[in-house]
Amino acid sequence: MSIPIVDYLVLEPKPHLVAQECTACKAKVFGRHNACPACFNESFAEYEVPTTGILKTFTIVQFAAKGIPVPYTTGIVNCGGMDVAANITGVEAIPENITRGMEVQLATFPLGKDAGGVEAIGFGFEPV
Amino acid sequence: MSENVWILGIHMTPFGKHADKDVLDLASEAALAAMKDANVTMKDIQILGYGNLMGGTQGQSLQKNIGQTGIPVFNVSNACATGATALRAGVMAIKAGEADYALAVGVEKLSGAGLLTGNTAGAMPENWTPKGRQGAIMPLDGYIGTTGMAGLFAQIGLAYNDSDPRADFELFARIAEKSHSHSTLNPNAAYQKAMSLEQIMGDPMISYPHTRSMCSANCDGAAAAVLVSETKLRTLPLEQQRRAVKVSASIIATDPWTPGNQELADVNTVTKNASQAAYEQAGIGPEDLDLAELHDCFAAAELVHYDNLGLCAPGNAIDFFNTGATWRTGKMPVNVSGGLMSKGHPIAATGIANVWEVATHLRGEAGPRQIEGAKVGLAHVIGLGSTAGVHILEKSGL
Numbered sequence: 332m333s334i335p336i337v338d339y340l341v342l343e344p345k346p347h348l349v350a351q352e353c354t355a356c357k358a359k360v361f362g363r364h365n366a367c368p369a370c371f372n373e374s375f376a377e378y379e380v381p382t383t384g385i386l387k388t389f390t391i392v393q394f395a396a397k398g399i400p401v402p403y404t405t406g407i408v409n410c411g412g413m414d415v416a417a418n419i420t421g422v423e424a425i426p427e428n429i430t431r432g433m434e435v436q437l438a439t440f441p442l443g444k445d446a447g448g449v450e451a452i453g454f455g456f457e458p459v
Numbered sequence: 460m461s462e463n464v465w466i467l468g469i470h471m472t473p474f475g476k477h478a479d480k481d482v483l484d485l486a487s488e489a490a491l492a493a494m495k496d497a498n499v500t501m502k503d504i505q506i507l508g509y510g511n512l513m514g515g516t517q518g519q520s521l522q523k524n525i526g527q528t529g530i531p532v533f534n535v536s537n538a539c540a541t542g543a544t545a546l547r548a549g550v551m552a553i554k555a556g557e558a559d560y561a562l563a564v565g566v567e568k569l570s571g572a573g574l575l576t577g578n579t580a581g582a583m584p585e586n587w588t589p590k591g592r593q594g595a596i597m598p599l600d601g602y603i604g605t606t607g608m609a610g611l612f613a614q615i616g617l618a619y620n621d622s623d624p625r626a627d628f629e630l631f632a633r634i635a636e637k638s639h640s641h642s643t644l645n646p647n648a649a650y651q652k653a654m655s656l657e658q659i660m661g662d663p664m665i666s667y668p669h670t671r672s673m674c675s676a677n678c679d680g681a682a683a684a685v686l687v688s689e690t691k692l693r694t695l696p697l698e699q700q701r702r703a704v705k706v707s708a709s710i711i712a713t714d715p716w717t718p719g720n721q722e723l724a725d726v727n728t729v730t731k732n733a734s735q736a737a738y739e740q741a742g743i744g745p746e747d748l749d750l751a752e753l754h755d756c757f758a759a760a761e762l763v764h765y766d767n768l769g770l771c772a773p774g775n776a777i778d779f780f781n782t783g784a785t786w787r788t789g790k791m792p793v794n795v796s797g798g799l800m801s802k803g804h805p806i807a808a809t810g811i812a813n814v815w816e817v818a819t820h821l822r823g824e825a826g827p828r829q830i831e832g833a834k835v836g837l838a839h840v841i842g843l844g845s846t847a848g849v850h851i852l853e854k855s856g857l
């Protein structure tokens with residue numbers, strides 16, 4: 332048994348992110364919204380976010396709350412025009428490894444099991 | 460036409476550690492000194508705007524401590540723009556003709572509080588159960604992005620001007636070097652020591668490319684302002700009229716929809732919108748400014764706001780900084796107080812403290828750090844969420 336870290340990560344048939352796309356103006360957001368923040372229209376359709384993108388910007392977090400593993404890289408990945416906030420994985424979190432404009436792809440990985448043995452699945456983007 | 464609004468009295472406590480004072484001591488100190496500066500008492504004040512984001516006190520708590528007169532209180536909360544919002548409440552009341560005198564107070568006690576945000580991790584649940592609007596099964600900080608402000612503003616800075624590669628660690632460190640240098644002239648700053656580029660870049664990394672000395676300093680402090688209508692001001696002694704500072708623009712704006720701004724806060728559009736509205740309201744352009752205090756909560760933020768406030772040509776903030784323009788000796792002095800990185804950032808106090816700094820220069824009372832002949836200045840704050848506050852101030856022509 333496994334469960335995605337957020338409901339906009341869909342694991343089957345292949346892992347991908349699903350955004351909410353406004354049916355009127357095509358604005359895209361993650362998570363449940365009551366109306367479109369751009370045009371106030373109240374209906375959304377599901378939008379499958381491309382699984383590859385370009386890293387626009389990033390930071391390498393060295394200091395975080397106790398319990399959060401550091402360092403880690405996080406940033407904004409532009410996937411076919413939609414910005415996605417995600418960690419950059421699969422590469423050591425040092426500035427030499429991370430370049431603005433680099434190509435990255437969606438990756439998933441286990442984050443641990445809960446008391447019932449269900450595996451949490453996280454996502455990030457790793458260099459292509 | 461609505462009433463013009465002036466600052467009649469204003470005060471900022473020293474920023475830093477005030478171990479022997481509580482939040483209400485600090486708020487009272489600022490409020491009483493601002494009223495003394497304005498030669499008024501609580502009896503004259505008709506509306507109070509109050510902000511204390513982290514301390515849980517209300518304007519009513521302050522009133523019980525310095526004067527309960529039954530006036531309306533607006534307790535405001537707008538993250539780091541809280542102080543500017545309290546001031547804006549007073550401005551609106553006077554413009555609406557509902558008051559001649561307003562008091563705005565912002566106070567915080569944060570020494571030893573660690574970082575601005577991201578100090579405490581949420582507990583890992585025993586069972587994975589989707590919760591909230593994104594069906595999160597666990598706290599997301601560190602797993603999908605960071606809630607730490609140093610990291611958020613790092614991303615904002617590294618994204619400057621289509622992710623210009625020249626917006627890098629060393630550039631941001633040089634901006635912090637300027638702030639720490641400016642702070643040596645400010646006896647009210649929490650940190651008053653100059654720092655070399657090597658010291659800044661060698662400091663512990665918080666969130667690349669922000670080291671500790673490139674982050675705003677959590678500290679204790681308060682600031683307060685007494686606002687007056689122009690009609691009332693003209694009945695006061697000439698000396699008071701001369702020291703009064705005109706609020707030529709008072710703008711609070713929130714972030715409009717821009718694609719991606721729910722993934723990474725867009726502090727650029729909201730600041731551009733607020734500053735454009737402010738310049739229009741004041742009938743003043745950025746080329747008329749003698750100094751600006753902008754919201755350098757982190758070194759990278761200062762760079763983007765040169766552009767957002769129109770202090771430089773669009774897209775030109777890096778070259779603009781590299782010419783030395785924003786040093787106190789340059790053509791557009793920015794954060795001569797030392798800014799949030801060295802003066803300190805007691806959150807709700809900041810939006811009024813920035814106004815105090817500018818007003819003090821316009822009054823010619825800034826001592827060794829005085830920008831000579833300053834007539835017009837701008838004070839800017841950003842509260843994540845997001846809110847931009849912009850106030851443009853002018854020296855009295857009398």
Ligand SMILES: [Zn+2]
Nearest residue numbers: 353356367370
């Ligand atoms: Zn829409």
